[in-house]
Amino acid sequence: MRILLLEDEEAIRGFVRINLKRNEMEVTEAGDGETALALADSEGPFDIALLDVMLPTISGFEVCEQLRSKFPSMGIIMLTAKSQEEDKIHGLELGADDYVQKPFSPGELIARIKSLYRRMQPSAALLQAAAAQEVTAGLMTQAAQVDDELKIGPFRLSVSARKLWKNDEEIILTPTEWTLVRLLMEREGKSVSRDDILSEVWGRYYVGDLKVVDVNIRRVRQKIEENSSEPAFIETVWGFGYRWRRGSSG
Secondary structure (H helix, E strand, O other): OEEEEEOOOHHHHHHHHHHHHHOOOEEEEEOOHHHHHHHHHHHOOOOEEEEEOOOOOOOHHHHHHHHHHHOOOOEEEEEEOOOOHHHHHHHHHOOOOEEEEOOOOHHHHHHHHHHHHHHHOOOHHHHHHHHHHHHOHHHOOHHHHHHHEEEEOOEEEEOOOOEEEEOOEEEOOOHHHHHHHHHHHHOOOOOEEHHHHHHHHHOOOOOOOOHHHHHHHHHHHHHHOOOOOOOOOEEEEOOOEEEEOOOOOO
């Protein structure tokens, strides 16, 4: 796993670097936002970026926004010393997958990284199925093809490719957004609680705020809905969670 680490304080950067390398992760370091962006262009692609928020020049938020624009499939975790709710939400709205608040334990950070990385990868079963399909490509049945795709109304979701299309036009999603859409589409017509979404998408032992769910739903709606303020596909189940509307066609 290749990690881009952006942190301007050498002591913290060294602490994080040591723990990442102990977990067999390859680390590329930057002490400011400009260097991080240059490294992403010259030495990428990276699997995950760890971005400090408070930096001497451009902020971690700005770096996050630019990285998300250039590298939609990159995982992004914000490292922040701020406890204000609006700062957490702002990072998520700009495309971060998660945030870890300082001071954090090495165990918490590694767990968050591994959880995000798992969301970015197809399952072992899917990889085996894909290999089997490659060997027997000439005999592949329509049923085998359907198993890899989920179709609802104008949407087509490919599990192995981890992509989503609406009316045959690809919608670019982050790894977290794709996992969230898959969960709701697979449970079409069923209400899914925020707690269940948090557990299924971010992991059973995630200790963050439920608002991470709401912010990601808002981001997805902005990408798939004609009018995100009046969603036709992802319904809010007030006081509970969300539901992919059954039979929705837009």
